[in-house]
Amino acid sequence: MDWSEWLKYSTYKKLWSVIGKRPWTYIYRDLWHKLEWFPQMQWFWSAVLVIWLLGVPVPLKELLIACAIYTFGYINGHFFWGRKYIPNQQGN
Numbered sequence: 001m002d003w004s005e006w007l008k009y010s011t012y013k014k015l016w017s018v019i020g021k022r023p024w025t026y027i028y029r030d031l032w033h034k035l036e037w038f039p040q041m042q043w044f045w046s047a048v049l050v051i052w053l054l055g056v057p058v059p060l061k062e063l064l065i066a067c068a069i070y071t072f073g074y075i076n077g078h079f080f081w082g083r084k085y086i087p088n089q090q091g092n
Contacts, residue, residue, distance in 0.1 A: 044070055
């Protein structure tokens, strides 16, 4: 690709052509499938940031406990709401 071609791109395409070489939505989707816990923690800590920005004081110790409980529930959710249960299922 030369500069004249790159200059014709929209602002969004210019950004992702430089950073990651493909749309960020694809990169984020891959991240979701490969590191599923990371986007979950992103949502959790984004909510914490909003709470802090609203001026609600929440101690870090309680947040870490809440994060651990959330993670425990998230993992257990995969056990109980994942694929169909097959008694005595063997590994591949």
